Amino acid sequence: MDEVPLETRELRYFVAVAEELHFGRAAERLGMAQPPLSRAIQRLERRLGVRLLARDRRGVALTDAGRTLLHEGRAALEATLAAGRRARRAGAEGGAGERLVLAVKAGAFHELLRKLLAAHAAEPGSAEVEVVPSGVCEQEEMLRDGRADVALLHVPPRSLAGFDSERLSTEGQVAVLPAGHPLAARASLSMAEVGAVPDLPLARWPGRDGFPPGPGPEIHDQTQLAQLIALGRAAAVFPESATSWLWSAHAAVPLVDAPEVAGHLAWPAHSRSRALAALVRTATRL
Amino acid sequence: MDEVPLETRELRYFVAVAEELHFGRAAERLGMAQPPLSRAIQRLERRLGVRLLARDRRGVALTDAGRTLLHEGRAALEATLAAGRRARRAGAEGGAGERLVLAVKAGAFHELLRKLLAAHAAEPGSAEVEVVPSGVCEQEEMLRDGRADVALLHVPPRSLAGFDSERLSTEGQVAVLPAGHPLAARASLSMAEVGAVPDLPLARWPGRDGFPPGPGPEIHDQTQLAQLIALGRAAAVFPESATSWLWSAHAAVPLVDAPEVAGHLAWPAHSRSRALAALVRTATRL
DNA sequence: CCCGCTGATACCGGCCGGGTATCACGACGC
DNA sequence: GCGTCGTGATACCCGGCCGGTATCAGCGGG
Incomplete structure (x- = not known):
């Protein structure tokens, strides 16, 4: 009724x-x-x-x-x-061509992002791309609520339900440890070894509805995490390319059995933007 | 601001x-x-x-x-x-268990749907499933605006962007022709043959923003289409299982080179319903 | 037992959403 | 060229809702 x-x-x-x-x-x-x-x-x-x-x-x-x-x-x-x-954004651009907002997790994908932006800028008539750093695991929300048009993210953290996406690259993961820790001297580690160290609990990121259960500290951004690891209070597992924020007090050790993670370009499934389509096309050619 | x-x-x-x-x-x-x-x-x-x-x-x-x-x-x-x-629906059920609304294109998937409903009803504790017939190409809108929780559809008509889906079956397509037409006597046809008959233009369905261009008549529902075909004014291409509405004045001829279409169960990507998950699990075991 | 905290109710004022009447302007007709 | 028509915009008015303050009604705890 x-x-x-x-x-x-x-x-x-x-x-x-x-x-x-x-x-x-x-x-x-x-x-x-x-x-x-x-x-x-x-x-x-x-x-x-x-x-x-x-x-x-x-x-x-x-x-x-x-x-x-x-x-x-x-x-x-x-x-x-x-x-x-x-x-609002579409109107504010005043005919100067579409502008894309690309959300990237701060500190991740440096190399891939540089190549993508360079290739896209080289295309004739390509739209301007504004790169906005995003908080941790915040990219999908930014796509949903319109703060971003397209995001560069690692796929496993959250499912890509509701988005279209294009896989760009695959990489391994590393354990990030305090530089002085015994395990930091190893050439490689397994997930089991990292998980079994009681004095270095794995830090937990917030999910959509609070933190997952576990013993590790609850952290909200990279700086907090970096500090906790440098102090020897936590460890973390990250994709290789997300380690550009490491300090000298950190050590990154490759994990032999961590699942491979893939960099994905993702955008709202209903998007119909020409500029976005061009960016995706460029990305697939990388 | x-x-x-x-x-x-x-x-x-x-x-x-x-x-x-x-x-x-x-x-x-x-x-x-x-x-x-x-x-x-x-x-x-x-x-x-x-x-x-x-x-x-x-x-x-x-x-x-x-x-x-x-x-x-x-x-x-x-x-x-x-x-x-x-x-409103979640509240109206008053603890009697979730109820799922399944949208099915009227007249399609008879056999598959019977098997699915029977298998689901046989599961202990399964939710009640209400089957609502949907208009042509209307299922995705019904999922988006909450009139349905899950839909049974053929995948190629529109992309499944924004939905999760599970493939259930694959089938060929048939040309639906007036019974008296010369082509109706053939054992099989090719897409080219059907498209090349000038007195039998392929009927066009409405898309999201009006009708696709073409010479065929614009029709809105199966009855209109059935009548036009029976009158010898149009032809149509359909998945094999969608032909249960045919009249005796119709003939269905297999198409040898039509792309295979798959029956998919689709639901909104963000859905978190237990009852839906159970239905999908049942469907994949068929 | 009374105080504090919760959400609900009573009452009131101002704004905003909607209606009717009318205007301003361009397109057409003769 | 002028009247008419049709468009969207403006003027003005009213009623309802939205939000604020003051207050009430249960229930727990010291």
Whole structure:
């Protein structure tokens, strides 16, 4: 009966409450007072005819419908953000040709990226490419919400569901250790050896919904990780090409049995940009 | 500076105007008067700081930014619709287990579908599956806007960009002709032979943005097509399994050089449903 | 037992979305 | 050339919603 889609504001409000599981904090995050937020969620529940939150007097929990709306609503919000961002960019360029935003994990792919940009610039009529460094595992979100048009990433960290991609190169992985550690002197290591050292737990990166379980420290960026490793408090496993940020206090040891990882160029599956197609074509010829 | 996403209403209005290229008709389609619509679009352009429409005194045209916003906005609206629909469905089931909506092109895959549903129902604890017939080439839109959770489709008609999929079976294609036509008596045909008969142009299906160019008649559903073929006014090429709707006035002749088409089970790439995963697992074991 | 914390309710004011009436301008007709 | 038509834009008004403050209602803990 209700054929009109949910309003963006309703989704934003619900996602905030569903993430915080607390009306007060969610309202603060949204920059508003708590009562209007409560009313908005009630109205949303009435509109959908469904209970989204189980108010339990000492907290808020998600119902099945709420979990569904959280997932789908996040995707919808990202798509909406992307629509605005990309339209704005398309208009701001004022006929000077499309401009592509390429997201690259900071510090990775130096060599591959240089070759790709050089080859692309050499193409006649190629679009300008703006390279933006991305946080860790943030590239896919940047593609989804329109902050980037195309990303250069290693494929295994997260699946490429929802994106088109082109494989560019394959490489091995290395263990990054403190330079003074006994294992750092080895010519090569196995995954089992690295995982079995209790004083060097493998650092954990945040996933979409918090950190994976494990003993290692929780880190958010390369600098934090670099410091922890230099201090002898952690180890990490990285693709070979992602090691250009290493300090002299670090050592990189090849891993003989780590899965190969591949550099991929990825972009939103529905993209129809000429400039993007040209960049991908250039990349496949490298 | 503007970090809030566009409102769903703004996107709906803009998409309507961009599709009609006429404020009055768009307003009528939206069930509102024209002046508020004009104002809303102006406000949207101000908010984005970008010109979306080139008003030209006797018509409206899309700028580059407008084209971008039309594409991205459609995707965002579909995602928003999907969020509401799926949340509503998830809640309406009231703990009776998930329910999957499977979209199937009407008349296709009879045998495969029977086997799949039987095998799935035989699994202990399997979710209920609701089969909804879909219009022609409509399945992907149904997945995107939440009317369906999973679809059974032939892969070549449109690319599966943005979806995960599992190949189920491969089959050849047949030419569907009027029973009395000379070619209908042949044991097999080639694509070239079918394409070269001037009195039997191949019917054209609507794509996302209108009909592909060509001489054939434009048809919207199987019944129209069946009638045109029975009248000797058109021919069509179909996968073998899609021919259960044929009349006695039709003849199906195998095509020796048509590309093989595969039946695929497809679902939104970001889906995380247990019930869906179980259905896919069952399907792969067929 | 009372205080603190949670979310819900009551009430109010301002803004914005939508409607009607009208305008400005170019295209056509005679 | 002038009237008419059709386009989108503007003017003005109203009602509803959106958000804010003040307050209430349960439940836990010291």
